[in-house]
Amino acid sequence: MLYSRLHQYFFDLLSDLERKYWRPIDIEPPDASLYIPIWGEVEISSPLSNIYFLPIVQRLSEIKQLALTDSKYPGGNHTRLEHSLGVLSIARLIIDNMLSLNNGEKSIIELGMLLHDIGHGGWGHSLDGLHGYIMGLLKDDPNTKLPWIDKLDIAVAWYLLRNNDQIRSGLRRVARKLEMKPEDLEKAISLIIAEEPCLIEEIEGLKLRQAVLYGQTILGEPRGVGGVNADRIDWVLRDTLHLFGYIESLPLKDLKGKLGILLNYSSDIKLFLEGLKREPYKEGQYEIIKIENGDLSRRRDELRKEMYERVYESETKAFGDSILLRLAFCAAKTLEVVGKEVSSPSLYSRVILGYILQPDHLLRESTKKILSAASEVLHAEDPLREYIRKGYDLAGLLDIIPSIVHAVEKRSYEDDIIIVSRIPYPNMYLLAFILNGKVLFEGIEKLLPDLEDRLTTVQKLATHAHIDPVNTLDVPSVEAGLEGKLKKKYPGMVSFYVLVDHYFFRELFSDLTKLIDNISGDLDKELHEILERYSRRYFLHILIRCGRKEEVSGEMVKELAREVRDFVKGRFSILIKNLYIDYKKLQKFAES
Amino acid sequence: MWLLTAYVIEKLAPLKGKKVNENEWELSIEDLIDFIFSKLWKEVGVVLNDSVEELEGELRFLAKLNFIGMDGGVIITKDKLSKIAEHIEYDPMREQIPLWNEYIERINTALPRGS
Numbered sequence: 072m073l074y075s076r077l078h079q080y081f082f083d084l085l086s087d088l089e090r091k092y093w094r095p096i097d098i099e100p101p102d103a104s105l106y107i108p109i110w111g112e113v114e115i116s117s118p119l120s121n122i123y124f125l126p127i128v129q130r131l132s133e134i135k136q137l138a139l140t141d142s143k144y145p146g147g148n149h150t151r152l153e154h155s156l157g158v159l160s161i162a163r164l165i166i167d168n169m170l171s172l173n174n175g176e177k178s179i180i181e182l183g184m185l186l187h188d189i190g191h192g193g194w195g196h197s198l199d200g201l202h203g204y205i206m207g208l209l210k211d212d213p214n215t216k217l218p219w220i221d222k223l224d225i226a227v228a229w230y231l232l233r234n235n236d237q238i239r240s241g242l243r244r245v246a247r248k249l250e251m252k253p254e255d256l257e258k259a260i261s262l263i264i265a266e267e268p269c270l271i272e273e274i275e276g277l278k279l280r281q282a283v284l285y286g287q288t289i290l291g292e293p294r295g296v297g298g299v300n301a302d303r304i305d306w307v308l309r310d311t312l313h314l315f316g317y318i319e320s321l322p323l324k325d326l327k328g329k330l331g332i333l334l335n336y337s338s339d340i341k342l343f344l345e346g347l348k349r350e351p352y353k354e355g356q357y358e359i360i361k362i363e364n365g366d367l368s369r370r371r372d373e374l375r376k377e378m379y380e381r382v383y384e385s386e387t388k389a390f391g392d393s394i395l396l397r398l399a400f401c402a403a404k405t406l407e408v409v410g411k412e413v414s415s416p417s418l419y420s421r422v423i424l425g426y427i428l429q430p431d432h433l434l435r436e437s438t439k440k441i442l443s444a445a446s447e448v449l450h451a452e453d454p455l456r457e458y459i460r461k462g463y464d465l466a467g468l469l470d471i472i473p474s475i476v477h478a479v480e481k482r483s484y485e486d487d488i489i490i491v492s493r494i495p496y497p498n499m500y501l502l503a504f505i506l507n508g509k510v511l512f513e514g515i516e517k518l519l520p521d522l523e524d525r526l527t528t529v530q531k532l533a534t535h536a537h538i539d540p541v542n543t544l545d546v547p548s549v550e551a552g553l554e555g556k557l558k559k560k561y562p563g564m565v566s567f568y569v570l571v572d573h574y575f576f577r578e579l580f581s582d583l584t585k586l587i588d589n590i591s592g593d594l595d596k597e598l599h600e601i602l603e604r605y606s607r608r609y610f611l612h613i614l615i616r617c618g619r620k621e622e623v624s625g626e627m628v629k630e631l632a633r634e635v636r637d638f639v640k641g642r643f644s645i646l647i648k649n650l651y652i653d654y655k656k657l658q659k660f661a662e663s
Numbered sequence: 664m665w666l667l668t669a670y671v672i673e674k675l676a677p678l679k680g681k682k683v684n685e686n687e688w689e690l691s692i693e694d695l696i697d698f699i700f701s702k703l704w705k706e707v708g709v710v711l712n713d714s715v716e717e718l719e720g721e722l723r724f725l726a727k728l729n730f731i732g733m734d735g736g737v738i739i740t741k742d743k744l745s746k747i748a749e750h751i752e753y754d755p756m757r758e759q760i761p762l763w764n765e766y767i768e769r770i771n772t773a774l775p776r777g778s
Binding site: 594 | 664665666708709710713714720721723724727728730743746747750754755756759760761762763765766769
């Protein structure tokens, strides 16, 4: 009976996905005249309208660009559709002022801009920590390509372009109008989204290749080629505008004026425009757009860096995001458990993908429903099932996220541990400890004195945890072990929850990658500095649900915090040792 | 991703390269580029590098760590490279993280056979 509730949700999700976002839409859409902050009017006419009005695309109007950020910055509730139109606008400015393209080439680039975020679901980048899990499900599909690991949204976009009937039928209509093969159009858009110039050989026809290269270098900044990066220009500006009101929204008509809004640094406008070059690529075969002068790029990236530190990956946002990641992981795993009983792997993979792709509000409601039903039927057969079951305890937090975000800002410190002692929770309250990277890296230089061993081990940790933080850190077992050890000792504590800030590992991975670009330096010293920096950075959130707050004294909280830290550190030291295995020694040992 | 690039070189060198001595093989950069950008992408759908320039940066990094030597357009594998390959091949996380395993499996599938 209870399982049948889960079965019902499973098939409801499948049915919603098919009905809303998979079924082909057979209508001739109207032209549209839209208006967005910063760039002003955006015209959508045929053939772009064949794609713009599809429900799977319009879904982006119900997905906030910055997920929970509006809890702290109420202006930050703009959507991925607005951003996509912003990127389209920048591309049009460049196409109209710099390039001589026919309608077909222009439409291909415009479609690439409009669809570049189609692989995103609700809760924004909060769920990036699921990409290893999601791609692990989709990998068996013969159409699934595997871009490198930090590009889940691109992999999902490719999957949708090749498998989603709604998009495919829309693209077929567009292809007919452009008098080109639908498979060429799909490939061209996939490659623009991927921003991978090296993959150009997939496309036949010089004109099409040129459109793809222009599209790639307008949308992004492919390594080794450079580019305009309209994507980053728009989100940096748009996020800054909505959150802080820094950018004046001036509907200027000319290219210089519009690009002049960039960062409000008027002296950079001329340099930016002069820096935009049409360049031959690969011995003059094709052309790309490249920015030669780095001044505006530098300013843009300074603003980006500031936004990352202040907003995107701030400790409060990371706290909220780690809750969302936990809940989505538990709900998706529940769907997998149910799916294995009632359907095939390809079907339940599609249901889980459909769950992730939902707009924000539907994602919230379905997560609560799924976890509520799961909590009644899943039993603590193993740490993973218990981890999933306990997700329901945290689902109630979805209704009070803003108060949690603000509660986390009131904190105290004990031996490097952040203590947040008054997080509201329905009928109870939560205590939180936030641990820094010392629990991972303290003592690693002594354990692995050889640079190559240390570098390999840290790189493996960063890579694995970037792909799948929950499994890499074996969070369900850590949580079970922590609860088993400390619950009896502290009777006021009802339940323990371990949550991971996946941004920590993404950034660690990125900083390790930068070592490659600077090999003239002292690698030992640079790795040491990275480990020092990440030892100070907070990444692991331990939530403890308490009975009555009067049972928990200040001294007890401090003692508990230290015990939690020591336990986690012990578990992670085993993880680090397991990551570094000297197989030759192991072999010799076995032989002896 | 230099760990996987190291793994590819270690596996590809005996299949496409020339043996120098007991522990060292020569592999042309051209063969590596062909494998990364043609075989991996076209045959098994894995994208490890954005560009040749990025791959060359990884090669310089591996050379600095003395996992490989570089001589013009030729890569010379060093003894230590096999240790990195073992880190990938026998990684216990392959079971726990299916996607990580998938990268390695697809690389193995793309490797030429019986050359």
